[in-house]
Amino acid sequence: MKPLVRNAALSSYVELSQSLGADPRALMKRVGLDPVGLAVQDRWISGVAVTELLELSASASRCEDFGLLLAERRRFSNLGPISLVLREEPDVRSALALLVRHERMYNELLRSRLTEVNGIATVKLGLELGEVREARQAVELAMGTFVGFLRVFLGARWQPVSVCFTHGAPSEPAAHRRYFGPVVEFDREFNGIVLYATELDTPNKMADPLLRGYARQYFESLAVTADATELDRVRELIEVLLPTGRCSIEQVAGSLGVDRRTVHRHLTTSGETFSSLVNATRTQLAEQLVANPRRSLTEISGLLGFSAPSAFSRWFRDRFGTSAREWRACRAAEAPVPN
Template sequence: MLRHLGADPDPVIRAAGLDLAMLTDPNAIIPLGAFCELIIRSGACTGCPHFGLLLGQRVSLPSLGLIGSIMLRSETVGDALRSLIRHVEMHCIGATTALTAKEGTVIWNCVVYEPGIDCADQIADAAAAAGTNVLRALCGADWCPTEVLLPRSVPADEVIYRQLFGAPVRFNREVAALVFPTSQLDLPIPGADPLLLQTLQERLAEQSRRATPDFASRLRHLVRTELMQGHCSAERIAGLLCMHRRTLARRLNAEGTTFSVVADQGRFEIARQLIDHTDIPFSQIAAALGFSEASAFTRAFRRWSGDSPSAWRAGHRR
């Protein structure tokens, strides 16, 4: 992508603390923080404010390796997407994705849970573009979402977004998401092959056992996902981790923390990303995080950061 935009990739990659060899190794896992630094530097040196969007546009099912092969051999589009979601941490630690269906509409979203990430808007762009490519590979090249949601302020050039997605793009949203009819989950995939699928799934299961994320990453992942769905509690998170609430409390106590602290860290990260990258009113952010009123959110944010939301937005706006 850097070469395509007329830049020399080697100094940019090295300045981000990475080695060019990592980007040619299909099995390499790049830390999300380093990946963000790379995207920020790439956008700066090319003068392209939507570098993440263009990067995501280049993602294809073959680039997803074994998971991509499984998706192409799955029976339906829904089966394929659920396979990707179930094993997304094999490709990305620090961001996650989920699929929800309600009243005939599917929302396929992506959220960043790694703390301190400074390019959540670029990751959202890349995820939405990559997801569109994935669905076009499964449903046909002319597939388009009903609408696209992005957690970023309105860009100077909206046209490139509309052209890429072929659908209305809603900026200043809480999460990145593709919206489309539920009926499309039942569409058959032309290359479905049950026998080959079983073989590929067995290989993936073995790889998954070797790539299990650590407890802290898994916990942040679950807390981030549940917070945005409005039902994050110690009992629920413990159940998702297949342990009793008291076991979770002991595990966290051994690491010098508590569930309430971890949940507040998750709330702060969500709030920080939305304040940094969007123009969403603070009252709306407060509601999304489950606060009964904006003043309660303001007090909590000041406790987390030392600043009010308005002061933070003025000092950290990107």
């Protein structure tokens, strides 16, 4: 499978695009992404599609610094569950090392490395797309996000020694200088952030030593399952796409950045088919939704991706051996009476 990124990579994308006069939904459709799914930040989508989307958005809005403007809107929590642990690390070095070491928990495209030589620390960043394509905006988004991360610990006015990009300078670098400071350099041999090594020793004022053990324990439980299998990813996408009425293997393949044959191959290896996963997901969701008396059966039919309530009724009876209405009544009768 091609590398994926969390939906959080596009946090505030719709708002920024609209403010610059671009049509975010039309642009997302061009690269096979669904704006509806962005509401769930922990879902995974194609990293290549996100990279292409950022380039298209920069062109459509005539904004060379689109990726950087998106980075400015980042919040610490956009990193996902790992942010809870980073807050409790004792100093900047420990937090940064943890962020670098577990980068695949929030972005499978990213390749970062921290080095220290002669009192100078360098964070080098790269993107592993698996193919050759323009990625200027994605690189600037990643660099801006890392600088923003460091400012959480070092203060909003902190500036690095230098910020280096391998690509050329924009026609107007004012936004880069405003965000990074006067030390931004282009046409360099690497993408990275240079700072004084002593700054890494800065204590983390947010940290609570009593909470660090709990945060680490929580993080380790997540890290064990961080490398989601292809089967897990397909299941997640089915759950997201069902309510849209566009839950097809083609749509899932597009979200993963592969073709349908690749999805078929991975499912076959796991002893599954696309239809079996759709049915299993629908069954799990139906049990939760039908048990809730506040939801109408017509509404549930749509949430499960059926074209009409009659189709949902037939499927439910085949799956559960009774009608949805009867099943709901039976569950209600079995529920304990509150004292």
